[in-house]
Amino acid sequence: MPTCTPSHADPRWGAQAQLAKCRRHGACTFYTHAEIGFFLLKNRPEPGQRPEPIDSGGYFDHTPHSSGHDFRRQGDH
Structure with a gap:
């Protein structure tokens, strides 16, 4: 984004957000792969x-x- 913040449409931002959510719920491992x-x-x-x-x-x-x-x-x- 022009403000140097990640776009919500950026798949990397989505993956990082989901990883943080998993950690908050006690998950230690998060697997993903590219399409x-x-x-x-x-x-x-x-x-x-x-x-x-x-x-x-x-x-x-x-x-x-x-x-x-x-x-x-x-x-x-």
Whole structure:
């Protein structure tokens, strides 16, 4: 934030807040992990070229309308 305070939308701030809450309730251990994001591209872009996505679908789209839908739906990559 402009005031140098963490944003409430910052996932690190959320993790730190939950860790503090666990400690207040007597929990000694807190486990977490990162969620890896990815993009599906049509081709490998040449250096300096803008990558071109394979579709405009998103991971949580409710209706399949893109060629990457089956890939994202599998979830075991």
